[in-house]
Amino acid sequence: MFVRLMERPQFSRVLLRTGVATAYLIIFAPVLMIVLTSFFSQEIISFPPPALTWHWYVNAWDKPEFLRGFVTSLQVALLAAGVGVPIGTAAALAIVRGGFPGRQAISTLLLAPLAVPGVVAGSGLYMFYVLAENALDRDIKATTEGLVAAHVLLTVPWTVRLVVASLQGLDRTAEEAAGNLGASPFTVFRRITLPMMRPGVVAAAMFSFIQSFENLDLSILLVGPGRITLPVAMLNYLEFRIDPTLAAVATVQILIVGVLMVMTDRFVKLSRVV
Amino acid sequence: MASLSVEKLTKRFGTSLAVDDLDLSVREGELVALLGPSGCGKTTTLRMVAGFLPPTSGRVLFDNEDVTSLPAYKRSTGMVFQSYALFPHMTAAQNVGFGLEMRGLSPPERDSKVEQALKLVRLSHLAHRLPRELSGGQQQRVALARALVINPKLFLLDEPLSNLDAKLRSEVRIEIRALQQRLGLTTLLVTHDREEALTMADRLVVMDGGRVRQIGTPRELYDEPQDAFVADFVGRCNILPGRRENQSHFRTEGGLLLAVDSAANESKDATAFALRPERISISPGAGGQTHGRLEALTYLGAQTEYHVRIDSELFVVVRPTPAAGEPLARIRPQDLVSLQWEPAAARLVPQT
Numbered sequence: 001m002f003v004r005l006m007e008r009p010q011f012s013r014v015l016l017r018t019g020v021a022t023a024y025l026i027i028f029a030p031v032l033m034i035v036l037t038s039f040f041s042q043e044i045i046s047f048p049p050p051a052l053t054w055h056w057y058v059n060a061w062d063k064p065e066f067l068r069g070f071v072t073s074l075q076v077a078l079l080a081a082g083v084g085v086p087i088g089t090a091a092a093l094a095i096v097r098g099g100f101p102g103r104q105a106i107s108t109l110l111l112a113p114l115a116v117p118g119v120v121a122g123s124g125l126y127m128f129y130v131l132a133e134n135a136l137d138r139d140i141k142a143t144t145e146g147l148v149a150a151h152v153l154l155t156v157p158w159t160v161r162l163v164v165a166s167l168q169g170l171d172r173t174a175e176e177a178a179g180n181l182g183a184s185p186f187t188v189f190r191r192i193t194l195p196m197m198r199p200g201v202v203a204a205a206m207f208s209f210i211q212s213f214e215n216l217d218l219s220i221l222l223v224g225p226g227r228i229t230l231p232v233a234m235l236n237y238l239e240f241r242i243d244p245t246l247a248a249v250a251t252v253q254i255l256i257v258g259v260l261m262v263m264t265d266r267f268v269k270l271s272r273v274v
Numbered sequence: 275m276a277s278l279s280v281e282k283l284t285k286r287f288g289t290s291l292a293v294d295d296l297d298l299s300v301r302e303g304e305l306v307a308l309l310g311p312s313g314c315g316k317t318t319t320l321r322m323v324a325g326f327l328p329p330t331s332g333r334v335l336f337d338n339e340d341v342t343s344l345p346a347y348k349r350s351t352g353m354v355f356q357s358y359a360l361f362p363h364m365t366a367a368q369n370v371g372f373g374l375e376m377r378g379l380s381p382p383e384r385d386s387k388v389e390q391a392l393k394l395v396r397l398s399h400l401a402h403r404l405p406r407e408l409s410g411g412q413q414q415r416v417a418l419a420r421a422l423v424i425n426p427k428l429f430l431l432d433e434p435l436s437n438l439d440a441k442l443r444s445e446v447r448i449e450i451r452a453l454q455q456r457l458g459l460t461t462l463l464v465t466h467d468r469e470e471a472l473t474m475a476d477r478l479v480v481m482d483g484g485r486v487r488q489i490g491t492p493r494e495l496y497d498e499p500q501d502a503f504v505a506d507f508v509g510r511c512n513i514l515p516g517r518r519e520n521q522s523h524f525r526t527e528g529g530l531l532l533a534v535d536s537a538a539n540e541s542k543d544a545t546a547f548a549l550r551p552e553r554i555s556i557s558p559g560a561g562g563q564t565h566g567r568l569e570a571l572t573y574l575g576a577q578t579e580y581h582v583r584i585d586s587e588l589f590v591v592v593r594p595t596p597a598a599g600e601p602l603a604r605i606r607p608q609d610l611v612s613l614q615w616e617p618a619a620a621r622l623v624p625q626t
Binding site for chain 1: 324325326345346347348350351352353355356357359360361362363372373376377420421424
């Protein structure tokens with residue numbers, strides 16, 4: 001009976017769709033729960049909620065640490081992307097186009113930070129910063145510069161990865177065609193190569209921004225008073241209180257990252273490169 | 275337009291020889307096709323002429339001026355790529371105008387030339403579309419216009435039709451040829467499609483393994499191939515290895531004696547018998563000197579293809595399909611048939 005059912009195309013299609021729907025449900029359930037609880041009226045989360053409220057969003061807005069964290073995260077993410085994307089793009093060009101030996105090694109080295117757990121990299125950096133502070137006699141840890149430098153370790157690998165992928169898919173005969181029409185190598189790069197790379201670079205910029213903006217593990221040891229990023233601020237809050245305020249903040253964060261992801265996906269199919 | 279000469283051109287990639295001591299000339303206004311299987315060095319040759327690849331040795335001359343050391347962007351050739359290679363972020367008009375811009379033309383001059391060029395390829399109405407908004411055939415015409423608008427010294431076509439569907443291909447083939455003749459373009463065409471080469475070219479260069487096998491007009495190559503490779507590559511051919519028996523006969527490896535006319539065959543190294551399928555006539559019955567059994571019969575509309583087994587040799591014969599009442603129309607597989615040909619039509623060529 002079941003075997004006969006399996007042979008029917010509609011049935012196996014239904015089965016596949018059910019499977020896909022279940023997988024999505026499992027993936028999105030936590031996100032959905034966060035969004036839902038942010039509207040629950042009670043401080044101690046219980047189900048079903050007695051009422052729904054905006055109160056936690058107002059509460060989050062009233063807490064200066066979240067707003068300051070948001071501004072700091074924004075600042076750091078913009079700077080880290082601003083520094084990392086040009087460096088990563090140049091490196092990607094050298095890796096794909098360069099004719100020198102050891103390109104593979106450089107590529108591996110540049111992607112390596114992705115393989116190191118953030119906490120490990122963070123504590124390593126912390127110790128390095130302490131040593132550097134002693135040697136240079138100036139503050140590095142708990143400064144925006146120190147944090148940005150650490151986050152560049154996130155933005156460079158992501159940029160290299162995304163731009164290399166987009167360069168590899170690039171039609172090089174278009175560049176030859178431009179040369180054939182009389183464009184010098186520099187003109188070819190400026191007028192043909194760069195515009196064709198643009199989707200990859202834009203995607204890299206957005207993705208770098210997201211990676212830095214939502215990073216917790218690498219930042220946790222490197223922040224200081226007045227230089228606390230939003231994810232760290234949320235963790236700090238969680239140490240003393242547990243109420244839906246955090247869910248409200250998380251919902252806003254999810255919204256920002258989600259919008260950026262969708263925008264990025266319009267430039268480069270993320271599923272192809274991530 | 276200029277003429278092109280290529281002298282002793284050689285290209286080595288590591289230890290492999292892509293192009294080996296190639297000599298070639300294209301006269302002003304002439305279309306020469308490089309024809310050969312993939313890997314024969316034809317595209318490498320074209321890329322050296324365009325300046326994308328430096329030759330290992332040899333020279334490339336435009337109008338007797340040595341351009342071998344000139345980079346591609348100073349050679350002023352107009353190339354149409356197999357993939358068209360349009361600039362994806364520019365409209366059709368911007369694509370066509372790019373070469374003019376590089377030549378420093380003022381925007382009004384540019385616009386009027388772009389307009390003319392697009393009109394030439396009948397695309398004026400799509401000037402502001404991006405390449406991805408155009409069909410394959412339209413993209414190809416943009417590529418043609420882009421290459422022609424700069425008044426190149428040399429028109430280079432790299433398998434320009436291979437990405438088009440069969441029907442469009444024969445149309446564009448005629449269109450390009452007409453354009454080439456009308457504008458008197460000195461053209462080098464690379465193709466692996468013999469029909470394309472035979473119909474478009476004034477002269478053909480058949481290449482294999484980096485070397486030239488034979489250069490000649492389509493007719494010369496078809497009727498008087500110099501070796502079995504050329505005979506086979508420019509059209510279907512019955513090629514039977516063996517040796518010359520006497521002045522008027524050739525004996526195949528299977529021992530079959532075939533009529534030839536040695537006056538038409540000067541090749542000393544005659545190790546194969548080559549005869550085009552349409553040069554053989556076929557008749558029912560075992561009356562003729564060369565007869566055998568019909569193995570297969572394929573109706574192709576205007577023509578019919580017969581596979582005839584004589585001893586161990588298989589002959590392919592292509593004839594106009596006989597009218598319903600003719601005796602030939604009644605033959606069936608396994609029937610006995612006789613084959614006949616003009617001895618002069620058979621070529622004795624070196625086996626390759």
